Amino acid sequence: MGMNGFGPGTTTEEVLDGVDLTGRTALVTGVTGGLGGETARALAACGAAVILAARDGDAAAGVAARIRAQVPRADLSFVALDLADLSAVRGAVERIGSRPIDLLINNAGVMYTPFARTADGFELQFGTNHLGHFLLTTALAANLRSAAHRSGDPARVVTVSSDAHRAHAVDLADPAFAHRPYDKFVAYAQSKAANVLMTVELQNRSGGDGIRAFAVHPGVCATGLSRHMSRDDFAEMKRMSAGKPGLLSNLESIPEAAATSVWAATAPALGSAGGAYLADCGIDRAAEHATDPATATSLWTLSEQLVAL
Structure with a gap:
């Protein structure tokens, strides 16, 4: 347990006890997954206006209906967002317009996918988990700054990484696997390391502008994210988590993982x-x-070049 009395079993309800987000706006990506949906519900329950961002509008409408069933006065809106297509990310930013955003939760992600490329030709996991969120975050910088200015509190950018980031560093020379054989575990770990590096550099660049950046390991829970995983993949994941006995048997609930x-x-x-x-x-x-x-700065510069295609 930490100094705050919170720890691995803490839920979203416990974390948000007494928190009032009235007047604040949150944008949550990947709301049609378990963690994103619960994050959106929890923030809406505290009075935040929540922009639900997802590829699939019908699925997002289903999430909105489930949230409203629990939080009847929830202030929810939807923006179509496909992180694997940079023009779609720019379109989402255009639709959001100049609306101030107090909380940006970069939650969406893909995991252990077979080799595939994004619309812009990047390896799917790096392109979705890192580059899509990098473009979204940098393109919404003015929205975050205006929210901080309006409320007097720093805006927050929370990017969901994973302890899997520990397994492999970002290969700055070949992030798209153009010259090395594709390995879905390496690709996932690299994308999650990139999430942490982006957080470090975002804080470095924007901390003085009223933006606070955090990277989060949500804990291991059973969500749709594991849909690409085979029995061998789970065995490999078990091997990689050997230092943490019981990791895969003690799965967290979604409210614990989103906490x-x-x-x-x-x-x-x-x-x-x-x-x-x-x-x-x-x-x-x-x-x-x-x-x-230095790596964080290099990745940021590379990412700027890649998304400016």
């Missing part, structure tokens, strides 16, 4: 901890390859 995201988005105690890597509703340490300042 760190909403804690990152709302905890007053984190006001001075921008750039941190969080797990189990506490501050954790990410791998050195994912927090090295």
Whole structure:
């Protein structure tokens, strides 16, 4: 348990007890997955206006209906967002317009996918998990700054990473697997390391502009994210998590797994901890390859070049 009494079993309800987000706007990506849907519900229950971002409008409407059943006064809107298509990301940003955004929750992701490319030719996991969110975050910088200016509190950018980031560093020379054989585990780990590096550099660049950035390990829970996984994949995941016995048998519930995201988005105690890597509703340490300042700057520069195609 951390100093706040929170830990691995903490739920979204416990984290948000007494939190009032009236007048704040949150954008949550990947709301049609379990974690994103629960994150959106929890923030809406505290009074935030929540923009539900997802590829599938019908599925998002279903999520909105489920949230309204539990939070009748929920203020929800929808924006179509396909992170694997940079022109679609730009379209979503255009539709959001100049609306101030207090909380940006970069939650969407794909995991252990067979080799595929995004609309722009990037490897799917790096393109979706990192580059799509990188473009979304940088394109919404003015929205985040105006929200911070309006409320007097820093806007927060919470990017869902994973402890899988520890397994492999980002290959800055070949992020798209043009020259090395594709390995879905390496690709996923690389994309999650990129999430942490983006957080470090975003804080470095925008901390003075009223933006706080956090990366989150949500814990291991059974969501639709594992739909591409075979029995061999689970065995490989088990091997990679050998240092954490019981990791795969002690799966967290979705409200427990989403708790760190909403804690990152709302905890007053984190006001001075921008750039941190969080797990189990506490501050954790990410791998050195994912927090090295020079690597973070290099990845940011590379990402700017890649998304400006």
